[in-house]
Amino acid sequence: MNGHQGYQESVNMSGLILLADGAGAAQNLSIFSPVSPPAESIRSLFILVLAVTAAIFLLVEGVLLYSVVRFRRSPREGAEPPQVYGSIPIEIAWTAAPALICFLLALILSRTEFEVRVNPDTPPPGSKPLYVTVIGHQWWWEYVYRKYDGRDLGLITANELHVPASEEGVPRPIYLTLQSADVSHSFWVPRLAGKTDLIPGRTNHMWFQTSQRGLFLGQCAEYCGTQHAHMLLRVNVDSAEDFQKWLGDQKKPAVDEAAARAGRDVFLSQSCVNCHRVRGTSARGTYAPDLTHLMSRKTLASGMVPNTRDQLRNWVSDPQQTKLGCLMPAFGLSGQQVDLLVSYLMTLQ
Numbered sequence: 080m081n082g083h084q085g086y087q088e089s090v091n092m093s094g095l096i097l098l099a100d101g102a103g104a105a106q107n108l109s110i111f112s113p114v115s116p117p118a119e120s121i122r123s124l125f126i127l128v129l130a131v132t133a134a135i136f137l138l139v140e141g142v143l144l145y146s147v148v149r150f151r152r153s154p155r156e157g158a159e160p161p162q163v164y165g166s167i168p169i170e171i172a173w174t175a176a177p178a179l180i181c182f183l184l185a186l187i188l189s190r191t192e193f194e195v196r197v198n199p200d201t202p203p204p205g206s207k208p209l210y211v212t213v214i215g216h217q218w219w220w221e222y223v224y225r226k227y228d229g230r231d232l233g234l235i236t237a238n239e240l241h242v243p244a245s246e247e248g249v250p251r252p253i254y255l256t257l258q259s260a261d262v263s264h265s266f267w268v269p270r271l272a273g274k275t276d277l278i279p280g281r282t283n284h285m286w287f288q289t290s291q292r293g294l295f296l297g298q299c300a301e302y303c304g305t306q307h308a309h310m311l312l313r314v315n316v317d318s319a320e321d322f323q324k325w326l327g328d329q330k331k332p333a334v335d336e337a338a339a340r341a342g343r344d345v346f347l348s349q350s351c352v353n354c355h356r357v358r359g360t361s362a363r364g365t366y367a368p369d370l371t372h373l374m375s376r377k378t379l380a381s382g383m384v385p386n387t388r389d390q391l392r393n394w395v396s397d398p399q400q401t402k403l404g405c406l407m408p409a410f411g412l413s414g415q416q417v418d419l420l421v422s423y424l425m426t427l428q
């Protein structure tokens with residue numbers, strides 16, 4: 080029994096890459112449907128470079144084909160056609176033309192580079208920027224919400240990013256600071272921005288901004304070990320009100336339901352607490368995803384499977400069945416302990 084059924088990738092006939100997320104919805108991951116300025120710049124650059132190189136390809140292949148046909152060996156002409164050596168005008172022409180094309184492409188590339196460049200210190204006037212630090216782990220994403228619209232947040236969550244949508248006259252740029260806790264990863268949500276690596280011992284930056292609400296999927300784009308393919312990204316672009324509400328909910332400490340106390344006691348008595356944090360309890364681990372509002376997330380295991388009671392049961396019983404190689408071992412809990420634990424986890428709204 081494994082938990083991979085929620086995840087499948089396919090390439091459809093039109094060449095768009097579609098990814099079915101852990102909650103079962105098919106998603107467009109094409110770089111040709113950008114909804115954010117950096118992704119738009121990258122698409123424009125791609126199309127322009129493709130057009131220039133396609134024109135060169137057609138020209139060169141055209142001349143080649145013409146020559147093959149026009150100068151093919153014929154029984155009437157025994158000798159070779161006239162040979163041309165060391166023509167200075169021709170030498171200059173075929174050196175200068177490619178040099179000029181390369182120079183123009185370099186200029187265009189620099190312009191794109193400038194457009195996608197991040198300057199989190201000077202967000203556009205009138206904007207409400209959100210600052211989040213993303214930390215890549217084998218194999219999940221940690222999000223530290225630092226600041227929104229000038230206010231400090233100090234909030235930590237995992238795997239499912241929520242950001243506010245921009246509105247007419249109120250841009251809400253999202254500035255990501257990228258770090259890694261172990262090996263190199265890469266943050267790539269194709270419709271929002273280009274890839275940016277998360278590298279141990281180094282800090283990278285990226286940004287995006289969109290007025291289109293909804294869920295945008297992505298992938299870790301740098302090989303980072305066995306479960307690299309299962310390090311999925313989910314970015315929820317919410318309306319400003321929904322985002323504000325989400326922030327408010329996330330800031331609350333974990334609920335403490337009397338009915339789930341027995342499960343909570345199992346949780347707190349096991350080694351769960353060494354790695355996981357549930358704010359408001361003695362579980363203060365920082366090594367694994369924060370579980371304070373676990374049930375506000377739609378998926379488990381970094382987007383692999385839906386976050387349901389069954390999948391939680393599978394996960395708690397033996398995470399290796401769902402995500403082989405992940406750092407959480409099976410703890411050999413009894414069936415009753417697993418039931419209590421899952422019932423407690425289900426209360427963490």
Ligand code: CUA
Pocket residue numbers: 215216218263264265299300301302303304306307308310
């Ligand atoms: Cu993380 Cu690949």
